[in-house]
Amino acid sequence: MSDALKVALLGCGTVGGAVLRLLSEQSEDLAARIGRRVEVAGVAVRRPDRHPDVPADLLTTDALGLVTRPDVDLVVEVIGGIEPARSLLLAAIGAGKSVVSANKALLADDGVALHAAASEAGVDLYYEAAVAGAIPLLRPLRESLAGDQLRRVVGIVNGTTNYILSRMAETGAGFGEALAEATEAGYAEADPTADVDGFDAAAKAAILASLAFHSPVTSADEYREGISAVSATDVARAAEIGCTVKLLAICERVAGADGADDSVAVRVHPAMIPTSHPLAAVGGAFNAVFVEAEAAGELMFYGRGAGGEPTASAVLGDLVAVARNRLAGVAGPGTTGYAGLTVRPMAETPTRYHVSLDVADKPGVLATVAQEFAANGVSIATVRQDGHGEAATLVIVTHRAPDAALAATVTRLREMSAVRGVTSVLRVEGLS
Amino acid sequence: MSDALKVALLGCGTVGGAVLRLLSEQSEDLAARIGRRVEVAGVAVRRPDRHPDVPADLLTTDALGLVTRPDVDLVVEVIGGIEPARSLLLAAIGAGKSVVSANKALLADDGVALHAAASEAGVDLYYEAAVAGAIPLLRPLRESLAGDQLRRVVGIVNGTTNYILSRMAETGAGFGEALAEATEAGYAEADPTADVDGFDAAAKAAILASLAFHSPVTSADEYREGISAVSATDVARAAEIGCTVKLLAICERVAGADGADDSVAVRVHPAMIPTSHPLAAVGGAFNAVFVEAEAAGELMFYGRGAGGEPTASAVLGDLVAVARNRLAGVAGPGTTGYAGLTVRPMAETPTRYHVSLDVADKPGVLATVAQEFAANGVSIATVRQDGHGEAATLVIVTHRAPDAALAATVTRLREMSAVRGVTSVLRVEGLS
Numbered sequence: 001m002s003d004a005l006k007v008a009l010l011g012c013g014t015v016g017g018a019v020l021r022l023l024s025e026q027s028e029d030l031a032a033r034i035g036r037r038v039e040v041a042g043v044a045v046r047r048p049d050r051h052p053d054v055p056a057d058l059l060t061t062d063a064l065g066l067v068t069r070p071d072v073d074l075v076v077e078v079i080g081g082i083e084p085a086r087s088l089l090l091a092a093i094g095a096g097k098s099v100v101s102a103n104k105a106l107l108a109d110d111g112v113a114l115h116a117a118a119s120e121a122g123v124d125l126y127y128e129a130a131v132a133g134a135i136p137l138l139r140p141l142r143e144s145l146a147g148d149q150l151r152r153v154v155g156i157v158n159g160t161t162n163y164i165l166s167r168m169a170e171t172g173a174g175f176g177e178a179l180a181e182a183t184e185a186g187y188a189e190a191d192p193t194a195d196v197d198g199f200d201a202a203a204k205a206a207i208l209a210s211l212a213f214h215s216p217v218t219s220a221d222e223y224r225e226g227i228s229a230v231s232a233t234d235v236a237r238a239a240e241i242g243c244t245v246k247l248l249a250i251c252e253r254v255a256g257a258d259g260a261d262d263s264v265a266v267r268v269h270p271a272m273i274p275t276s277h278p279l280a281a282v283g284g285a286f287n288a289v290f291v292e293a294e295a296a297g298e299l300m301f302y303g304r305g306a307g308g309e310p311t312a313s314a315v316l317g318d319l320v321a322v323a324r325n326r327l328a329g330v331a332g333p334g335t336t337g338y339a340g341l342t343v344r345p346m347a348e349t350p351t352r353y354h355v356s357l358d359v360a361d362k363p364g365v366l367a368t369v370a371q372e373f374a375a376n377g378v379s380i381a382t383v384r385q386d387g388h389g390e391a392a393t394l395v396i397v398t399h400r401a402p403d404a405a406l407a408a409t410v411t412r413l414r415e416m417s418a419v420r421g422v423t424s425v426l427r428v429e430g431l432s
Numbered sequence: 433m434s435d436a437l438k439v440a441l442l443g444c445g446t447v448g449g450a451v452l453r454l455l456s457e458q459s460e461d462l463a464a465r466i467g468r469r470v471e472v473a474g475v476a477v478r479r480p481d482r483h484p485d486v487p488a489d490l491l492t493t494d495a496l497g498l499v500t501r502p503d504v505d506l507v508v509e510v511i512g513g514i515e516p517a518r519s520l521l522l523a524a525i526g527a528g529k530s531v532v533s534a535n536k537a538l539l540a541d542d543g544v545a546l547h548a549a550a551s552e553a554g555v556d557l558y559y560e561a562a563v564a565g566a567i568p569l570l571r572p573l574r575e576s577l578a579g580d581q582l583r584r585v586v587g588i589v590n591g592t593t594n595y596i597l598s599r600m601a602e603t604g605a606g607f608g609e610a611l612a613e614a615t616e617a618g619y620a621e622a623d624p625t626a627d628v629d630g631f632d633a634a635a636k637a638a639i640l641a642s643l644a645f646h647s648p649v650t651s652a653d654e655y656r657e658g659i660s661a662v663s664a665t666d667v668a669r670a671a672e673i674g675c676t677v678k679l680l681a682i683c684e685r686v687a688g689a690d691g692a693d694d695s696v697a698v699r700v701h702p703a704m705i706p707t708s709h710p711l712a713a714v715g716g717a718f719n720a721v722f723v724e725a726e727a728a729g730e731l732m733f734y735g736r737g738a739g740g741e742p743t744a745s746a747v748l749g750d751l752v753a754v755a756r757n758r759l760a761g762v763a764g765p766g767t768t769g770y771a772g773l774t775v776r777p778m779a780e781t782p783t784r785y786h787v788s789l790d791v792a793d794k795p796g797v798l799a800t801v802a803q804e805f806a807a808n809g810v811s812i813a814t815v816r817q818d819g820h821g822e823a824a825t826l827v828i829v830t831h832r833a834p835d836a837a838l839a840a841t842v843t844r845l846r847e848m849s850a851v852r853g854v855t856s857v858l859r860v861e862g863l864s
Contacts, residue, residue, distance in 0.1 A: 134728035136576030144568030147748020295745035296566035299735035313728035316579020328762040338464040
C-alpha cells in the first residue's frame with residue numbers, strides 16, 4: 001500500500017476525542033474502504049497539557065501551521081464557533097486540503113463563501129456532522145434525492161429542547177422546572193441560550209434549506225422563536241386537540257402567486273403537531289427530520305443528534321468519502337445555489353395557528369370572535385366551545401394564512417372586551 | 433454545454449414510466465446537478481405497441497443492441513427478475529456502461545458477480561431503488577456509516593405484509609381476511625407469494641446484509657418464514673404483552689464465542705416487537721429500517737417502500753451520482769467483501785421466543801413446563817399465568833437462546849400431557 005493519507009485534527013474535545021479513537025480502532029476497516037491507510041498528522045488544541053491521552057508529538061498549538069503543512073491531505077475541524085475555525089478552514093482550503101467539519105454555526109453563516117473557496121480550489125467541503133449528529137441527512141439530501149424536487153423539510157434538530165418539551169408533556173411541568181431537570185440530567189448546558197432560544201436549530205435549518213432548495217440561506221434570513229415562552233397550558237391544550245408540542249425547524253418551498261417565482265420559507269419555532277405524525281413520537285434527546293419530496297413522498301430520518309460518538313461517526317463517514325475523492329483526484333458534489341430562490345419574509349409565510357380563549361359565556365361571543373378572524377382574512381378550520389358557568393373556553397384552529405394576518409388577529413382578540421384572556425397561542429404544523 | 437449523456441432505459445412499466453417523466457420534468461435541475469444534460473437514447477420494451485406515450489423512435493425490442501450502442505453512457509434497468517436482466521446488465525457493463533438498477537432479486541442472487549464485473553470494467557453499479565423504494569438507505573449504509581461498525585439492521589421492507597399485519601392488528605381479522613382486503617385495496621398482487629412468503633423481504637435482507645457487513649450474502653443463505661401462519665391469536669397475544677407483530681428482515685453481526693470469528697445472521701420472519709420500538713409505529717404500506725451502529729447508536733429510515741414515483745426518485749438519485757462519476761472519470765464506492773464474514777445457520781442464531789400455552793390449572797404444571805425450557809438450555813425472562821376454572825394460560829417470553837434450542841423446546845411442549853395446546857409461538861425482537 002502506498003503512503004498513508006494524513007489527517008490534521010482541529011480541536012480535541014468530546015467529538016475530537018471520539019474521532020481519534022475511531023480512527024485508531026477502525027483503522028483496518030477504513031483502509032479497506034478508502035484503499036489507503038489514514039494517519040493522524042497532528043492535533044491542534046489550545047492547551048496541550050489537558051490532553052494527556054494524545055501522543056505529545058501530535059499535539060500542537062499552531063493550528064494554522066498544521067493545516068498548511070505540505071504533508072497534510074485532509075483537515076477535520078471540530079472546534080466549533082466562527083473564529084478561528086473560519087480562518088483555519090479557508091487557509092486549509094487555500095492550501096489545497098479537503099475539509100470535513102462539524103461546525104453548524106460556521107456553515108450556516110458562511111457556507112456560501114466556504115463552498116466558493118472549496119469549489120475554486122477543487123477540494124471537498126463535507127459537514128454531515130453539523131446537522132443532526134449521526135443521522136445521515138445531508139448526503140441523502142444532496143445525493144439520494146438529487147433527481148427529485150423537495151417540497152418541505154421539517155426537523156426536530158435540537159435534543160435539549162426536545163428533551164425539555166418531552167418532559168413537560170410527560171410530567172405537566174412548566175418550562176422552568178423542565179429546564180432545571182434537563183440541566184441536572186446533563187441535557188442542557190449551564191448557559192442554555194443557544195438551544196432554548198432556537199439559535200442552534202436555526203443554524204441547522206439554514207444548512208438544510210440551502211441544500212434542499214439549492215439556494216443560499218443563512219441564519220439571519222430566518223424567523224426564530226425559542227421555547228422559553230411555551231407554558232404548561234400550551235402543552236395541555238395541545239394534548240386536548242390530539243397534538244404534542246415540538247420545536248421545529250421548517251424549510252418549505254412556497255409557490256409564487258400569479259406566476260411569481262417560488263420562494264423559500266425558513267423558520268424555527270415551537271408548534272403543535274398531531275400525535276399521529278411520525279415526528280410526534282420522537283422523544284427525549286433524539287432528533288428526526290421529516291422530508292416531503294414530489295416523487296419520493298414522505299421520508300423520515302431518525303437518530304441521535306448529538307454526543308461525541310454519534311457525531312464522530314458522521315465525521316468519519318465524510319472522511320472516507322473525502323479521502324476516496326482525493327485518491328481519485330476528484331471533488332464530490334458541492335452545494336449548488338443554481339436555483340437562487342429568495343427567502344420569504346415570515347409575515348408572508350403561510351402558517352396555521354391554534355388559539356385558546358377564555359370568553360364570557362353569552363350568546364354572540366363566538367360570532368364576534370369569528371368576525372375578527374374573518375376581518376383579517378383568516379379562515380377558521382375548527383372551533384371547540386366549552387361552557388362552564390358564566391365563562392367559556394374557545395379553542396380555535398385556523399386554516400393557513402399569512403403569519404402576519406394571524407398575529408394581527410391575536411393582537412385584536414386580546415383587545416376585545418368579550419375576551420377575558422388569550423390562554424394559549426401556538427402555531428400548528430402537520431395537519432392535513 | 434458539451435454533448436448530453438445518453439441513457440438507455442430497460443423496461444417501461446410503472447417505474448420506467450415514472451423515470452421517463454422525471455427525466456423530462458427535472459431536466460433543468462438534473463443538468464445543473466450533473467453539469468451536463470441527460471438524454472434518453474432508447475427504451476427497450478417487449479411490446480412497443482403498449483407504450484403509445486413514448487416517442488416511437490425511442491422504443492426498441494432489441495435490448496441487447498441498445499445497451500451496447502456506442503453512444504449510450506448509462507443504463508437504467510427496471511425490468512426486474514433474473515433473466516434477461518442479468519445478461520443485459522453484464523453486457524452493458526462489459527461494454528463500459530455504468531448501470532443503475534432497481535432489481536432486488538438479481539442483486540440478491542448475483543450481486544457478487546455483477547459487482548466483480550463492474551469493478552473490473554471500472555464502471556458504477558448502483559441500486560438504491562432495490563431496497564425500500566425511495567428511502568435513502570444503501571447510500572447511507574455504504575457511505576455515511578463507512579467509518580462506523582454496524583451491529584444490526586432490522587427492517588420492515590415489504591409494504592404488502594406490513595399492510596396485512598397492520599389491518600389484522602386494527603380489526604382483529606385473520607390472515608386470510610386481511611389478505612383479501614389487501615388484494616382488494618391494490619396492496620397485494622393477484623399471486624401474493626413473493627410478498628406473503630417473505631421472498632421479497634429476503635432478497636432485500638441479502639442486499640442489506642452484504643452492504644452492512646462487507647460480506648457476500650445471498651437469499652439462499654437466509655432463514656425465511658412468511659406471514660401466512662400468523663393468526664389473529666398471535667396478534668392478540670402480542671397486544672397483551674405490549675407488542676405488535678411485524679414481518680422483519682434482520683441482519684446481525686454475531687460475536688464468535690471463545691475467540692472464534694464473528695459471523696452474520698440474516699433472517700426474515702414475523703416477530704413481536706414492543707409498541708414503544710420506533711418500528712412498531714410503521715403502519716400500512718410504509719417501510720422503515722432500523723440500524724444500530726457502534727458509534728452512531730440507533731438510527732431509523734422511514735418512507736414509501738414501493739410505487740412508481742418513489743422508486744423512480746431513488747433511480748434518479750443514483751443516476752445523478754453515476755453520471756457525475758462518469759464525467760469525472762471515476763467509479764463510486766463499490767460493494768466490498770473484505771470482511772468475508774460467514775453466514776451463521778439459523779439453528780445457531782440467538783433469538784427469543786414468545787410461547788402461549790393452554791395448560792391444566794393444577795399445582796406443578798408451571799414447574800414442569802419451566803423444567804422443559806431449562807432442559808433445553810433456555811432461560812425464561814417472564815411468565816404470566818392466568819387461571820380460569822380448571823384450565824390456565826401460560827404466556828412465556830424467553831431470553832436469547834440458539835433458535836434450535838427454542839424450537840426443540842416448543843416441540844417437546846406440544847408433546848407434554850399437562851399442555852393442552854400451544855396457542856401461539858412467535859419470535860420476539862427489540863426487547864432490551
